[in-house]
C-alpha cells in the first residue's frame with residue numbers, strides 16, 4: 001500500500017480519495033518507467049545529494065538530502081493561490097479565473113497540457129546515458145537534479161490530467177509513459193525531444209536553450225485562466241530556473257576553460273591538442289540548439305496561438321508588463337517568406353503570439369551569451385560568441401523553406417549542403433567530444449580537463465563535497 005504521504009503534496013490529496021487512488025495507481029508505472037528510462041547505471045548503489053521540494057515555501061524548497069534516485073519523493077505542488085485573481089488577457093479579460101475546465105475549451109487545454117507534459121519525461125530519456133561521461137560529481141549531481149525535477153514536472157501535468165479531464169485524462173497520463181524519445185513507433189510529440197543528448201556540451205546547450213523554451217511556455221501558461229494550470233506552472237518555473245542555471249554556467253565554465261587553454265598554448269585557437277573544446281565547436285552547438293529551440297515556439301503565424309490567446313488559455317510571457325490585454329486591433333510586424341524572398345508584413349498580433357513569445361525568448365538567451373563574452377574579454381580575446389539569425393537552420397515556420405547562413409543571408413540548397421558543417425556540429429565534432437568525455441570523473445573535487453570548476457558548490461557545500469556517494 002502506498003500511503004498519501006508517499007506523494008508529498010500541498011493539494012490536500014488525502015481529502016480527494018478518487019484522485020488519490022488514481023495517482024497511486026499511476027505511481028508504480030511511473031517508477032517502472034523511471035527505472036527503465038531514467039539515468040542508466042546510477043539507480044541502485046548510488047546516493048545523490050539532491051534538493052527535494054517538500055512544500056512551496058522557501059524552507060520546504062531548500063530541503064537537501066542524499067537519496068537513491070528511484071526513492072526520490074516526487075510530489076505535487078501548486079504555487080499559493082492569488083486571491084480574487086481575474087483573467088489577464090483575451091476575450092474574457094477581467095472575469096474571474098476558472099477553477100474547473102470549461103467544456104468548450106477542454107480539448108484545447110488537454111492538448112496544451114499533454115504537449116507540455118510530454119517534453120518532461122522525454123528529456124530524462126534523452127539524457128539517460130550522460131552519467132557515464134560526467135565531467136565531475138558536481139555535474140553528475142546537477143544532471144540528476146534536473147532529471148528528477150523533469151520527472152516532477154511530469155507529475156505536475158499528470159495531476160492536472162487526472163484531476164480535470166476524467167477518463168481521457170487518465171488515458172493521456174498512461175500514454176505519457178508509453179511514448180519514448182526516439183522510438184520509431186511511439187515517439188515523443190515534438191521532434192527536438194527525439195534526439196539523444198549524448199555529450200555534455202549538448203546537455204549544457206539543451207538546459208540553456210531548450211529548457212529556456214520550457215520557461216517561455218511555462219511563463220505563458222502561468223498566465224492561464226485555468227487557475228490550477230497557472231498555479232502548477234508557476235511553481236514549475238522555480239525549478240526550471242535551476243535547469244537554466246546548470247546550462248548557462250556549464251557553458252560558461254567550458255568557455256572559461258577554453259580561454260585558459262588558449263592562453264596556455266600561446267593564444268592558439270587549436271585547443272583540441274590540449275583536450276579542450278575550441279570556440280568554433282562551442283559556436284556550432286549554440287547555432288544548433290538555439291535554432292532547434294526557436295522551432296519549438298511554433299509557426300510565426302498561427303491560428304491556434306490566436307485561439308489560445310483569445311480563449312485565455314495561454315498568454316504572453318509576463319502579460320502584466322503589456323499595456324493592452326485584449327489585443328484585438330494591434331498588429332505585429334514580422335518577416336515572412338514569399339516566392340523564396342523574405343519580406344516584412346504586418347499581421348494581427350493575436351496570430352503572431354508564437355513570434356511574440358519567441359521575441360521574449362531570444363532576449364532571454366542573449367543575456368547568457370553576453371555573460372560568456374565577458375569572460376572572453378576578461379582573458380583578452382577578441383573572439384565573441386553569438387546567437388545566429390532567427391532564419392538560420394529552421395525546420396518549422398516561415399524559414400523552413402529557405403537556407404541561410406548564421407547572419408541570415410540566403411543560400412542555395414547546394415551551398416547549404418556544402419557549407420552547413422561550418423556552422424553546425426559535424427560527425428567529426430561529435431566524435432571528438434565523445435573522445436574527451438569517455439573517461440568519466442568520479443573523484444570528489446576533480447573536474448574534466450575541458451571544463452573549469454564552478455564558482456561555488458551546491459547549497460553552500462565546498463566544491464570537493466561528495467555529491468554522489470556509492471554504497472557497496
Ligand SMILES: [Fe+2]
Nearest residue numbers: 120150153214
Ligand atoms: Fe520541465
Ligand SMILES: [Fe+2]
Nearest residue numbers: 211214240243
Ligand atoms: Fe527543465
